[in-house]
Every structure is written in C-alpha cells, then in structure tokens.
Amino acid sequence: MEAQVFDDLRQYIAAAKQMSAWKEITGADWNLEIGALIEATAELIAQPPLLIFDEIKDYPRGYRIVSLPYADFRRVALALGLPYDKSKLELVRLASKKIRSAKPLPPMEVGRAPVMENIMTGKDVNILKFPVLRSHETDGGRYIGTGDVIINSDPDSHYVNMGTYRMQVHAPDLLGLWISPGQQGRQICMKYWEKGQSCPIVATFGQDPLTFMASMTKFPWQTSELDVLGGLRGKPLEVFRGPVTGLPIPAHAEIAIEGFVPPPREEARDEGPFGEWTGYYSGGTVGTGEPQPVVKVKAIYHRNDPILDDEAPLWPGAVRFDLNLRAGLLWDQLESAGIQDVVGVYAHSNYLYVVAIRQRYAGHARQAAHAVIACSAAARHGRYVVVVDEDIDPTNLKEVLWAMMTRVDPATDIETIEGCWSTPLDPRMPPEKRAARDHSNSRAIFYAVRPFAWREKFPKVSRTGRELFDQVVKKYSDILPFPPR
Ligand SMILES: Cc1cc2nc3c(=O)[nH]c(=O)nc-3n(C[C@H](O)[C@H](O)[C@H](O)COP(=O)(O)O)c2cc1C
Structure with a gap:
C-alpha cells in the first residue's frame, strides 16, 4: 500500500472515495439542516461515510461542502500517509515515529497558485459567496471557519504559526475570531495589539488533510507547523506570498482570505454562541463575558468550484475525529x-x-x-x-x-x-x-x-x-x- 501525499483536498477526497464509504447529498439547506444531518450521521452510523454536499440551497452547483472526512480512522490513516489496514494503536505508534523522523522542511514559494483562480478585493469582498453553514440551533450566526487554518507570524522571531480557530461571519467582509487564552496564534496577535497595531492574518478554508492536521495539533511554541508539515509530507508545502499581508498562503487551498485583526480595545464584537465540541454553548462571549477579536477581510481568493471543509463541533457522542x-x-x-x-x-x-x-x-x-x-x-x-x-x-x-x-x-x-x-x-x-x-x-x-x-x-x-x-x-x-x- 503506497503512502500518498495529497496536495489538496480534492485529491484526498478522490482517494478517500476509493477506500471508504461516501455519499453525495444535493439540495440540502445550509441553515441547520446540513449541520443536523452531519450530527445524525456521525452519531448513528458506525464508521460514518464521508459526506459531500452539492447544489446547496441558495448556492450554485459546484460550491460544495465536505464533512466527516476524519470520522473513520482509516481515512485519517490515509490523510497521514499511513497504511490504513492497521489498528488504531498501531497507527498512533506509526504517527509518532513519523513525527520523530520528519526533518523540518520550510515551505516553497511558487509564482502561480490554484487558489488565485478567483480574486475578490475592495467592495467585491463577500464571504457569503460560499455556502457557509449555520450548524447548531442556537448558534449566533454562520461559521466559515471550523475546518480552517489560520496563519500569522511572530513579529519578534518571524516564525510562522498555523492554528485552527473558528471564524464567525459578522458581515461579508468582517469575521469573528475565537482564540482561547494561551493559543499560539493569540500570543502572536497580542504582540501586535500591545503596540496598538493590527495583526496581519491569512486563513484558508478547505486544504489538504495534513495541513489541517498540523494546524490543529499543538506543536511547541516557535515550532513552525509549516516546516513540520513539510517534513511530514516529505516535500515542502507550496505557498503563495499574500499580496496584502506578505504571509504565506497554501497555494492549493480551496479558499483563502487575507486580513487584519485590530486590537480588541479598538474593535471587537460579541462572538457566538456556538455549539462547542464539549456539547455545550460555553465559549466566545458566553464563556468570557467579553466581545472577541474580529478580522477585517481585505481579499478573498478561491478555486473554481470551491470545497469548504466543515469541521463544526458535534455533540461528543458523535464521531468527528476517529483518530488524530x-x-x-x-x-x-x-x-x-x-x-x-x-x-x-x-x-x-x-x-x-x-x-x-x-x-x-x-x-x-x-x-x-x-x-x-x-x-x-x-x-x-x-x-x-x-x-x-x-x-x-x-x-x-x-x-x-x-x-x-x-x-x-x-x-x-x-x-x-x-x-x-x-x-x-x-x-x-x-x-x-x-x-x-x-x-x-x-x-x-x-x-x-x-x-x-x-x-x-x-x-x-x-x-x-x-x-x-x-x-x-x-x-x-x-x-x-x-x-x-
Ligand atoms: C475543528 C477544530 C476547531 C477548533 N477551534 C478552535 C477555536 O475556535 N479556538 C481555539 O482556541 N482553538 C480551537 N481549536 C484547537 C486548536 O486548533 C489547537 O489547540 C491548535 O493546537 C492551536 O494552534 P496553536 O498550537 O498554534 O495555538 C480547534 C480545533 C479543531 C480540531
């Protein structure tokens, strides 16, 4: 069984379809119906199928959402480039050995990127061009970032961090950001805020699975997940230098944005409520009693027929990540x-x-x-x-x-x-x-x-x-x- 390295989400979905159950669902509603169906699938079906939603209500054919890609541990093995006929425990051992032996490889800058096929700037910026989900009944809004990767850079050491932090849609060009205290992306933002500056930021929505896995894993402070990722892939991640922020944008992402996070004392919004992975509404403004940071979106880039990766939290009895x-x-x-x-x-x-x-x-x-x-x-x-x-x-x-x-x-x-x-x-x-x-x-x-x-x-x-x-x-x-x- 050849280990595969995926450059983008599309390649991964194609391979996952070959080796595990999947279903395409058309005509479903972004407003609660899709979220409820995903939770029911992950709760009631053992080894849940990968779900692909197309022709979503109010959106054209081709603007898709993929969900539950990691709800079957064999698909996680595929994503990690590991053999998928092993037990979960063997896979964890293999993953740890892979991390140990991977030599950090910095990303490679490219001049052309599939994610730049379509560009929105200025008044054209509209994040609701995509079928952003409202997932849980009491959610305070629609969330584009659940399965996202957020990139910012430490102004002192210039190391580049990746983290997965959710993003609420406040307006077509304004996103909310929930970054829990101590998260590395937040520590970087705070360095800018302490000087009264806005923090430049890139976010991608729908990316190759290893990039997502590295983003949501807590590697130590000052360890660039981008470099770790190159090592895990065995070849550098291709990135495009963002024209607005100068930050690296994974070239094969489905959708990417560039923007700035102003100091919360200058601008902040109530965030959530949002159904958390704990099974409660307990984070964001509900959890802190405070408004949360926002991202002013300056540019949106996307591939033709983009695929959003939905990773909105599910009640814990439903399987979202069968292994990680x-x-x-x-x-x-x-x-x-x-x-x-x-x-x-x-x-x-x-x-x-x-x-x-x-x-x-x-x-x-x-x-x-x-x-x-x-x-x-x-x-x-x-x-x-x-x-x-x-x-x-x-x-x-x-x-x-x-x-x-x-x-x-x-x-x-x-x-x-x-x-x-x-x-x-x-x-x-x-x-x-x-x-x-x-x-x-x-x-x-x-x-x-x-x-x-x-x-x-x-x-x-x-x-x-x-x-x-x-x-x-x-x-x-x-x-x-x-x-x-
Ligand atoms: C689907 C998903 C959503 C997440 N959402 C958030 C979030 O909204 N805020 C947060 O602080 N952490 C969130 N996390 C956890 C972080 O991604 C994780 O702690 C990661 O290590 C953070 O990156 P960092 O180590 O560079 O700080 C989420 C994780 C996953 C898998």
Missing part, C-alpha cells in the same frame, strides 16, 4: 521527555488521555502521568489522565474502563492537580474563575495499573487469551455474525 495526530505527537513527546516503555497512547477527545506503560520501577506510572499534563500535545484543556498496564489497549474504552474499575483503589490511586491550563469554553469553569480570567482547571489522574510493589500477586486476568479468541472467531465466522477483524 495529537496522540502521535503526545507519544513522541513522552519519549522525548524520557518516559521509558510507553506502549500505547490515546486521546479520547481533549478530556481523556490514556497512556499504557510496561512498569519498570516504583513511581514510573506517576512520572508518565505528570508528563502527559506537561507535554504541549495534551497540556491544554484536559480533564482526566489514565495510566494503564501494557495489557490494556488505550484506544479501547471498554478495556480502559475495565482497568479503572478493577485496578484503581479510589482512596489511594486517584490524584488531583490544580491550576492546569484550560479554556473559558470548559462548561465546568466556575463563574468567579471566568470573571477573574483564571482559565485554569484541575486534572484527575487515575493510576489504573497493578500496584508496582505487589504486581506479581495481583490476580491473573481471566479473559480468553487473544490467540484462542482469534482462532475461534475465525473458525466459527461462517456460523456466527462476527464483524471483520
């Missing part, structure tokens, strides 16, 4: 921090991180858990860390829960740590902490491992051994409806 790069980065960072014998890592949403170790010494489990909270990949907005033994697959919640139920003594094996990096969109953030802008939370660590000192005396596992289990499944699969393994 974050767990791979966390595994790599744990090993780089010197944690030995890590045999599995997984992120079940931002709230639950599981790390499996082969315990070597007393204190090993605590060392691993504290490192999870400290590593950039998992430092922000977690809730629970579970450390398990090597016989537990961290990707399998049934196994993780079993370990928590049977290997944790609540009085001695649950540790809480206060004052960790969180975000105002945490629904459990107390009102007084929000008011004081103390956007921190506590974490609970579950040491769901056999106690090291008497691990040899811990009762033996009674579950059928995997070899015998696989043998009988194979032997009787003609008689019993076992799923494919």
Whole structure:
C-alpha cells in the first residue's frame, strides 16, 4: 500500500472515495439542516461515510461542502500517509515515529497558485459567496471557519504559526475570531495589539488533510507547523506570498482570505454562541463575558468550484475525529521527555488521555502521568489522565474502563492537580474563575495499573487469551455474525 501525499483536498477526497464509504447529498439547506444531518450521521452510523454536499440551497452547483472526512480512522490513516489496514494503536505508534523522523522542511514559494483562480478585493469582498453553514440551533450566526487554518507570524522571531480557530461571519467582509487564552496564534496577535497595531492574518478554508492536521495539533511554541508539515509530507508545502499581508498562503487551498485583526480595545464584537465540541454553548462571549477579536477581510481568493471543509463541533457522542495526530505527537513527546516503555497512547477527545506503560520501577506510572499534563500535545484543556498496564489497549474504552474499575483503589490511586491550563469554553469553569480570567482547571489522574510493589500477586486476568479468541472467531465466522477483524 503506497503512502500518498495529497496536495489538496480534492485529491484526498478522490482517494478517500476509493477506500471508504461516501455519499453525495444535493439540495440540502445550509441553515441547520446540513449541520443536523452531519450530527445524525456521525452519531448513528458506525464508521460514518464521508459526506459531500452539492447544489446547496441558495448556492450554485459546484460550491460544495465536505464533512466527516476524519470520522473513520482509516481515512485519517490515509490523510497521514499511513497504511490504513492497521489498528488504531498501531497507527498512533506509526504517527509518532513519523513525527520523530520528519526533518523540518520550510515551505516553497511558487509564482502561480490554484487558489488565485478567483480574486475578490475592495467592495467585491463577500464571504457569503460560499455556502457557509449555520450548524447548531442556537448558534449566533454562520461559521466559515471550523475546518480552517489560520496563519500569522511572530513579529519578534518571524516564525510562522498555523492554528485552527473558528471564524464567525459578522458581515461579508468582517469575521469573528475565537482564540482561547494561551493559543499560539493569540500570543502572536497580542504582540501586535500591545503596540496598538493590527495583526496581519491569512486563513484558508478547505486544504489538504495534513495541513489541517498540523494546524490543529499543538506543536511547541516557535515550532513552525509549516516546516513540520513539510517534513511530514516529505516535500515542502507550496505557498503563495499574500499580496496584502506578505504571509504565506497554501497555494492549493480551496479558499483563502487575507486580513487584519485590530486590537480588541479598538474593535471587537460579541462572538457566538456556538455549539462547542464539549456539547455545550460555553465559549466566545458566553464563556468570557467579553466581545472577541474580529478580522477585517481585505481579499478573498478561491478555486473554481470551491470545497469548504466543515469541521463544526458535534455533540461528543458523535464521531468527528476517529483518530488524530495529537496522540502521535503526545507519544513522541513522552519519549522525548524520557518516559521509558510507553506502549500505547490515546486521546479520547481533549478530556481523556490514556497512556499504557510496561512498569519498570516504583513511581514510573506517576512520572508518565505528570508528563502527559506537561507535554504541549495534551497540556491544554484536559480533564482526566489514565495510566494503564501494557495489557490494556488505550484506544479501547471498554478495556480502559475495565482497568479503572478493577485496578484503581479510589482512596489511594486517584490524584488531583490544580491550576492546569484550560479554556473559558470548559462548561465546568466556575463563574468567579471566568470573571477573574483564571482559565485554569484541575486534572484527575487515575493510576489504573497493578500496584508496582505487589504486581506479581495481583490476580491473573481471566479473559480468553487473544490467540484462542482469534482462532475461534475465525473458525466459527461462517456460523456466527462476527464483524471483520
Ligand atoms: C475543528 C477544530 C476547531 C477548533 N477551534 C478552535 C477555536 O475556535 N479556538 C481555539 O482556541 N482553538 C480551537 N481549536 C484547537 C486548536 O486548533 C489547537 O489547540 C491548535 O493546537 C492551536 O494552534 P496553536 O498550537 O498554534 O495555538 C480547534 C480545533 C479543531 C480540531
């Protein structure tokens, strides 16, 4: 199986259609109907199909939306350039090795870019030329950036950051921006705002999958995701220098904008409410009590028949990301921090991180858990860390829960740590902490491992051994409806 590197979203969609389920839906309404259908699909259908919406109400044929591209882990494997016949855990391991071995490759500037096929500037700027969704019933507006990539550059070091931060449409040339405290894109904006300046910004909507994955993963401060991305791709990302901001614009994006973010004390708007990935309306102005930054859009570029990537949050019981790069980065960072014998890592949403170790010494489990909270990949907005033994697959919640139920003594094996990096969109953030802008939370660590000192005396596992289990499944699969393994 050849690993593929995709230059744009179109190539990726074509490949994903070859290897997994997909459906095209025509005539649906951008106003709530599409959002509800996406949530129903991701909640009710196991391994949800990739959805492509065309002939969207009020919009011409060709102005499409793709959704759920990463709701099946095999499509994530395809996106990451990994073999898609492996288990989730093997894929996380392969992703971590890929991150470790990738040598940073800066982007390559090109003179011509598909994204420049159509240009809107001045009075022609109109972001509602595209079928921007209103996804959830109480959303305060339409959101173009959910599946976006926002690029800005540190004025001191000139390193270029990519981050995925949502964008609300306030007006045809004015977008709202929700960047949670501490996010790298926000730290860069603040450097401009402190000098009373507007921060130049580029955003793309609909880009090749690896660019999106790198954008939404927290690589350490001063690590340019553009360079990391080049390394992961094995060839530089082609970029076009933005005529308005001078920032790099991924050349093969479907849609891109250039604009400026003025200091919020000069201009800001109420943002949201927006249905968050937590399953609540808790971010933006609702979460902070304050108006949020805006982007004054100076230019819009787009390809013919553009495809928007919808990644609007879904209630967590619906699968939006069946796997992502974050767990791979966390595994790599744990090993780089010197944690030995890590045999599995997984992120079940931002709230639950599981790390499996082969315990070597007393204190090993605590060392691993504290490192999870400290590593950039998992430092922000977690809730629970579970450390398990090597016989537990961290990707399998049934196994993780079993370990928590049977290997944790609540009085001695649950540790809480206060004052960790969180975000105002945490629904459990107390009102007084929000008011004081103390956007921190506590974490609970579950040491769901056999106690090291008497691990040899811990009762033996009674579950059928995997070899015998696989043998009988194979032997009787003609008689019993076992799923494919
Ligand atoms: C679909 C999606 C939407 C996101 N929206 C936001 C958002 O609106 N605001 C935010 O602060 N982080 C958001 N995030 C999380 C950030 O993209 C993520 O923390 C990323 O690492 C930020 O980039 P940075 O590390 O360069 O700051 C989103 C992530 C995803 C996958």
